[in-house]
Amino acid sequence: MKEIVVIIGGGIAGLEAATQLLKLGYSPIIIEKNDRLGGHVARWNRLFPDMTPAKDIVDDLIASSKDANIFLNTEISFVNRLKDSYNVMLSNGISINSRFILYTTGFRLFEAQKKEEYGYGVYNQVLTNADLENWFNTDKDKRISGKDIRKIGFVHCVGSRDEKARNSQCSKVCCITAIKQAIEMKEKFPESEVFCFYMDLRLFGKKFEDFYTKAQRDHGIHFIRGRVSEVSENINGQVIVKAEDTLAGKPLKVTLDLLVLMSGMVCNPDSTKAASMLHLPIDSDGFLQSSDNVFHITSSPRKGIYYAGACTGPKTVPETLAEARSAVLDIHSEITAGKK
Amino acid sequence: MSIFGFRISPSSAMNLDTIDRSRFEELCRIEPDAARCMSCGACSATCPASEFSGMSVRKVLLCLQRGKEEEAFRMMNNCMLCGKCTMVCPRGINTRHLILSICRIYDKEDKR
Numbered sequence A: 001m002k003e004i005v006v007i008i009g010g011g012i013a014g015l016e017a018a019t020q021l022l023k024l025g026y027s028p029i030i031i032e033k034n035d036r037l038g039g040h041v042a043r044w045n046r047l048f049p050d051m052t053p054a055k056d057i058v059d060d061l062i063a064s065s066k067d068a069n070i071f072l073n074t075e076i077s078f079v080n081r082l083k084d085s086y087n088v089m090l091s092n093g094i095s096i097n098s099r100f101i102l103y104t105t106g107f108r109l110f111e112a113q114k115k116e117e118y119g120y121g122v123y124n125q126v127l128t129n130a131d132l133e134n135w136f137n138t139d140k141d142k143r144i145s146g147k148d149i150r151k152i153g154f155v156h157c158v159g160s161r162d163e164k165a166r167n168s169q170c171s172k173v174c175c176i177t178a179i180k181q182a183i184e185m186k187e188k189f190p191e192s193e194v195f196c197f198y199m200d201l202r203l204f205g206k207k208f209e210d211f212y213t214k215a216q217r218d219h220g221i222h223f224i225r226g227r228v229s230e231v232s233e234n235i236n237g238q239v240i241v242k243a244e245d246t247l248a249g250k251p252l253k254v255t256l257d258l259l260v261l262m263s264g265m266v267c268n269p270d271s272t273k274a275a276s277m278l279h280l281p282i283d284s285d286g287f288l289q290s291s292d293n294v295f296h297i298t299s300s301p302r303k304g305i306y307y308a309g310a311c312t313g314p315k316t317v318p319e320t321l322a323e324a325r326s327a328v329l330d331i332h333s334e335i336t337a338g339k340k
Numbered sequence B: 001m002s003i004f005g006f007r008i009s010p011s012s013a014m015n016l017d018t019i020d021r022s023r024f025e026e027l028c029r030i031e032p033d034a035a036r037c038m039s040c041g042a043c044s045a046t047c048p049a050s051e052f053s054g055m056s057v058r059k060v061l062l063c064l065q066r067g068k069e070e071e072a073f074r075m076m077n078n079c080m081l082c083g084k085c086t087m088v089c090p091r092g093i094n095t096r097h098l099i100l101s102i103c104r105i106y107d108k109e110d111k112r
């Protein structure tokens, strides 16, 4: 019989892992809580650094993993440890026995309304990075469509690098996402002025620095080093942003037609819940804890349990896909070693 | 005037709504690299005039973008056009040429 691998989470990590497991002749089972596959990437429009349509990536992954057993709208009710395997009970009543469980439970977007001073959910013209991706996809958002947008601001590090929000980690992808979205907005509203408020610009990835210089030189996007301290609204419904320009050492204010909050990637409570069923360790940042962060990022401390993607911390799409392949290789090695 | 024994100093806050950036934009058209400064400060650290006069290409560019043109001109008066800043700029900005362009553009406007 084909070896079964249970994959918890049908985001890109889970789909890529299923694709590779199928190629190796195994039988992956994807458990997805939502009513659709693709996770967060299915909500995005175009991906940095090559502006690849997110839909293409997700559609390809769904097509290549279609022979897996997929349960949508399904969660794990409980997991029991047997002698050398696991018994996984699903919310639909189905029970699965498997030697391998791969966690691809991903992250959760920081809830921007928790940072009250930025006015998300209070002031009409304040939205999040995810809202903006949604607008790129649907063209439906009363705050933007058909409006005369002349000044746009982006606030970096919303709910990241913020101990008061209980997330001290850097979300890693939001600096580049802010710059990507700033350029996209400038292309949609060529007459507009765009401001990015940052603490540090963390542009670690391939071609990310090119995005930065392109934003400066070709699009005239203004970068202001300073954390936005407060946002208010004027009678025209515009938002007024206050910050310190820390390079000039002076306080600064600007009135904007649209303010976009770069909500960070934080640990997913669904992930923690699924991990607690097997008493898997949680790291200090709230994400799942790998057996070590250099050599075995996709391994848990427990035999047969593996991780891939953003469930262990903020990751980009290519990093997530690479981890999914790597975890599958680990599983494959363990299976073949046992057969010798 | 200090009838109450104290003075209210003018606000140092910058209001980006009221800044006229048209001259900086004109500068960027002939010197697109003016917008690429990342405020690393290498230019100021190497500038022989900086120690005595506070000249800093970084600050000049920032001042021009924030509408503090007078402050920028005051600093630029001390530049000797030695070109050391150009040698160290990691973004490869021809800062010396940039300084000359700033003089040209802003000077032209003033005479108008």
Ligand SMILES: Cc1cc2nc3c(=O)[nH]c(=O)nc-3n(C[C@H](O)[C@H](O)[C@H](O)COP(=O)(O)OP(=O)(O)OC[C@H]3O[C@@H](n4cnc5c(N)ncnc54)[C@H](O)[C@@H]3O)c2cc1C
Pocket: A008, A009, A010, A011, A012, A013, A014, A031, A032, A033, A034, A037, A038, A039, A040, A041, A044, A046, A047, A048, A049, A074, A075, A076, A104, A105, A106, A107, A108, A109, A129, A130, A173, A177, A263, A264, A265, A268, A270, A271, A274, A308, A309, A310, A311, A315, A316, A317, A318, A320
């Ligand atoms: C605003 C924004 C823009 C981004 N843009 C880019 C970009 O342009 N380029 C790029 O490289 N990266 C980008 N990223 C990063 C990218 O979103 C992540 O790398 C990617 O989503 C990680 O995939 P994942 O499968 O690990 O997790 P997720 O996408 O979070 O998927 C996890 C899936 O698991 C499911 N799940 C979770 N827990 C359970 C459970 N207990 N039971 C069942 N199912 C469960 C979830 O419902 C979800 O479908 C962006 C991130 C953000 C926040």
Ligand code: SF4
Pocket: A156, A157, A158, A160, A161, A169, A170, A171, A172, A173, A174, A175, A176, A200, A201, A202, A262, A264
């Ligand atoms: S990537 Fe940038 S915006 Fe995101 S948390 Fe890190 S520094 Fe802040």
Ligand code: SF4
Pocket: B043, B046, B047, B048, B049, B050, B055, B056, B057, B078, B079, B080, B081, B082, B083, B084, B085, B086, B095, B096
């Ligand atoms: S050219 Fe001017 S600004 Fe540059 S190092 Fe020389 S004196 Fe300083």
Ligand code: SF4
Pocket: B036, B037, B038, B039, B040, B041, B042, B043, B044, B057, B058, B088, B089, B090, B091, B092, B093, B095
């Ligand atoms: S060295 Fe170049 S990049 Fe650095 S502050 Fe000076 S002009 Fe800007």
